Amino acid sequence: MESESALKGLSALAQEARLSVFRLLVKAGPEGMAAGEIARHLAIPANTLSAQLTVLSNADLIQARREGRSIIYAVRFETMRDLLIFLTRDCCAGHAEVCAPLAEIALRGCSAGTGDKDETPARSCCS
Amino acid sequence: MESESALKGLSALAQEARLSVFRLLVKAGPEGMAAGEIARHLAIPANTLSAQLTVLSNADLIQARREGRSIIYAVRFETMRDLLIFLTRDCCAGHAEVCAPLAEIALRGCSAGTGDKDETPARSCCS
DNA sequence: TCATTGATTCCAGAATTATGGAAATATAGC
DNA sequence: GCTATATTTCCATAATTCTGGAATCAATGA
Incomplete structure (x- = not known):
């Protein structure tokens, strides 16, 4: 993108x-x-x-x-993925303090939830 | 965030x-x-x-x-990280096709570069 | 065909955001 | 104190975006 x-x-x-x-x-x-x-x-x-x-x-x-x-x-989702990748490359390049936590979130994936009190239970994904 | x-x-x-x-x-x-x-x-x-x-x-x-x-x-970088995490949770929740490539980018981190032709060489990071 | 429902387009006024000239503020050196 | 440099603030204009009423379009069912 x-x-x-x-x-x-x-x-x-x-x-x-x-x-x-x-x-x-x-x-x-x-x-x-x-x-x-x-x-x-x-x-x-x-x-x-x-x-x-x-x-x-x-x-x-x-x-x-x-x-x-x-x-x-x-x-x-492809577009959102591409946007996230664009932003990640832009701000991650060279900066472990950004990459690392983000990688963890992305790996754990959906299990984290959005934090909203009215959120629906997360589905399993991201094997 | x-x-x-x-x-x-x-x-x-x-x-x-x-x-x-x-x-x-x-x-x-x-x-x-x-x-x-x-x-x-x-x-x-x-x-x-x-x-x-x-x-x-x-x-x-x-x-x-x-x-x-x-x-x-x-x-x-903390703010940018938080923004990325917010967006990732928002759009990744339940969708491996978003999480997985993003996790890979974040893990590889900066080595990917921005894709710009005028970009400077990426620094090492994200052990 | 007609009436109903779901959604969009048209349009104009309101609100917000962007831009840059001119003046003001802050720091440094003499 | 004076001058030069770096940046910001003030302010007005221009441009863009947001909003919703009224009209229109599309699909369904009778």
């Missing part, structure tokens, strides 16, 4: 509502969640949410598919 | 000039770089750069110290 895409991704996530949407979609996993359901969850007007989903889509962080009358959004 | 700090960090990095400044400071390492030198490197007017450095400082991503007439800025 070059810095232009990274910038798009960062900008997309750098807003409260959009970060919430993204976090919700991460929880929802590959099956995703319908726009309306997201709107209900986060109490955002449909048209406002739509604009925010467009920003996330343009950054390639999420992906839409139609299912009946609903449009289902799901995270594109 | 809670989402408010993460948001600050993301916003700070979500701008072309600021991302460049940050990347430059990462390269510069703990010794940091004087504001004027940054400005010369990136061809940004001093006062504009100053505003951008303020944003990065407020997000705690960089730290200033005075040295004679110069003010030296250096990356705060």
Whole structure:
């Protein structure tokens, strides 16, 4: 990922509502969640949410598919992975105090959880 | 790191000039770089750069110290580490396709480089 | 075809962020 | 104290982003 895409991704996530949407979609996993359901969850007007989903889509962080009358959004994990790798290389290069703890988190992976009090139990992964 | 700090960090990095400044400071390492030198490197007017450095400082991503007439800025790696961990937990939870490659990068650490053609040789780290 | 539901687009006003000229502040050397 | 250098603050303008009402589009079912 070059810095232009990274910038798009960062900008997309750098807003409260959009970060919430993204976090919700991460929880929802590959099956995703319908726009309306997201709107209900986060109490955002449909048209406002739509604009925010467009920003996330343009950054390639999420992906839409139609299912009946609903449009289902799901995270594109490859993009998020690439963004994380970009940032890690940018700030890790030469600095063990960043690399090491991050590696540990990534290895332990999901078992760590998000720290939210309302979080759902983590699934097993990262063999 | 809670989402408010993460948001600050993301916003700070979500701008072309600021991302460049940050990347430059990462390269510069703990010794940091004087504001004027940054400005010369990136061809940004001093006062504009100053505003951008303020944003990065407020997000705690960089730290200033005075040295004679110069003010030296250096990356705060703990903050960047926390931001990366926040993002990793947010998007890695349950998804090996994100965790695994990221863990590998973090373990190999700096040896990977940034991919830029003008990058300096990576230093050894991450034993 | 018509009504309903789910979602988007259009648009304009509000809010925030970015930029840089001019003036001010801080340090150093003479 | 005076001058030069390094940087910041003040301030106004420009640019961008955010928000939501109203209208529109798409799919479903009767």
